[in-house]
Amino acid sequence: MIDLRSDTVTRPTKPMLEAMFAAQVGDDVFNEDPTISALEEKTAALFAKEAGLFCPSGTMTNQIAIKVHTQPGDEVICENTCHIYNYEGGGISFNSGAQAKLLAGDRGRLNAKQIEENINPVFDWMARTSLVSIENTCNRSGGSYYSLAGMKEISELCKKHSLKYHLDGARIFNALVETGDSPQSVGILFDSISVCLSKGLGAPVGSVLLGDKEFIRKARRIRKVFGGGMRQAGYLAAAGIYALDHNTKRLKEDHSRAQILAAALGSLSFVENILPVDSNIIIFTLSDKMKSEDMVAKLKEKHIISTGFGKQTIRFVTHLDFTDDMLEKTVKALKAL
Numbered sequence: 001m002i003d004l005r006s007d008t009v010t011r012p013t014k015p016m017l018e019a020m021f022a023a024q025v026g027d028d029v030f031n032e033d034p035t036i037s038a039l040e041e042k043t044a045a046l047f048a049k050e051a052g053l054f055c056p057s058g059t060m061t062n063q064i065a066i067k068v069h070t071q072p073g074d075e076v077i078c079e080n081t082c083h084i085y086n087y088e089g090g091g092i093s094f095n096s097g098a099q100a101k102l103l104a105g106d107r108g109r110l111n112a113k114q115i116e117e118n119i120n121p122v123f124d125w126m127a128r129t130s131l132v133s134i135e136n137t138c139n140r141s142g143g144s145y146y147s148l149a150g151m152k153e154i155s156e157l158c159k160k161h162s163l164k165y166h167l168d169g170a171r172i173f174n175a176l177v178e179t180g181d182s183p184q185s186v187g188i189l190f191d192s193i194s195v196c197l198s199k200g201l202g203a204p205v206g207s208v209l210l211g212d213k214e215f216i217r218k219a220r221r222i223r224k225v226f227g228g229g230m231r232q233a234g235y236l237a238a239a240g241i242y243a244l245d246h247n248t249k250r251l252k253e254d255h256s257r258a259q260i261l262a263a264a265l266g267s268l269s270f271v272e273n274i275l276p277v278d279s280n281i282i283i284f285t286l287s288d289k290m291k292s293e294d295m296v297a298k299l300k301e302k303h304i305i306s307t308g309f310g311k312q313t314i315r316f317v318t319h320l321d322f323t324d325d326m327l328e329k330t331v332k333a334l335k336a337l
Contacts, residue, residue, distance in 0.1 A: 007319035025234035035234030047187030051216035061194035072097030075127035081140035108138025142275030145175035201243035
């Protein structure tokens with residue numbers, strides 16, 4: 001099967017598996033797993049941060065960051081299509097007792113001006129604005145990404161108003177290979193960063209939360225409370241190290257294949273709209289000539305798995321396991337619909 005549902009469907013390559021089996025492990029709850037420590041240190045250094053914390057998922061890293069940065073009754077400013085609000089089980093309120101202030105961005109991206117206009121004044125009857133969170137790349141907006149200048153303006157605004165600044169970097173390396181910016185130049189702008197290893201980078205499990213030492217000290221305790229304290233998880237961390245060493249630059253290949261898929265979709269009479277394809281995500285809307293569930297079913301008959309992404313909308317995501325041969329077969333199948 002050709003699986004275009006998400007870049008989370010990748011499986012470890014043979015060299016990654018070999019790295020996993022060769023890992024030295026210990027009990028990470030006791031801070032004794034050398035491979036986890038190596039991954040945390042490596043990722044932190046990449047983004048110019050003091051420390052890191054390996055967690056099972058990006059949802060956990062995001063939710064831990066929100067918990068550290070806020071108090072019950074606080075408010076988190078974020079974009080209305082963002083992952084922390086839409087796809088983390090109501091975790092902002094459930095885990096932290098905070099609420100979200102949702103802003104409509106430019107294809108998922110916020111700017112400093114609109115954030116400043118939405119910081120609550122310090123009144124007893126209003127929620128305390130304490131955190132700004134952005135997502136890069138922006139999933140529901142077709143993989144759009146921030147400019148370094150845009151992120152820097154928000155960073156300066158947050159410092160001006162004593163707000164914390166979190167980056168949900170689920171696909172941060174997809175953004176970086178397009179902008180050409182270094183991880184360090186991005187890392188210095190944020191108080192905390194979530195870096196996902198199990199999407200485009202191809203690791204089977206895990207994300208790393210980054211920040212200063214005091215932030216990570218607090219985060220480590222919350223990870224335990226959330227049930228995220230793992231034992232000999234160095235086998236998983238080894239996959240993350242391999243991914244960082246070998247699978248970041250190749251993300252450009254995924255982006256190129258996404259462009260070819262978008263061009264093929266654009267030639268179909270029943271495809272009404274395609275969001276601009278900036279990285280590895282293609283989101284397109286169908287006209288009434290083709291129901292989205294019918295297209296998903298027709299593609300499945302041709303051994304191509306896809307998923308609906310809203311009313312008459314479908315999302316394709318290219319990834320490590322989507323090859324040029326699969327691309328050719330998919331384009332052929334699309335043109336035959």
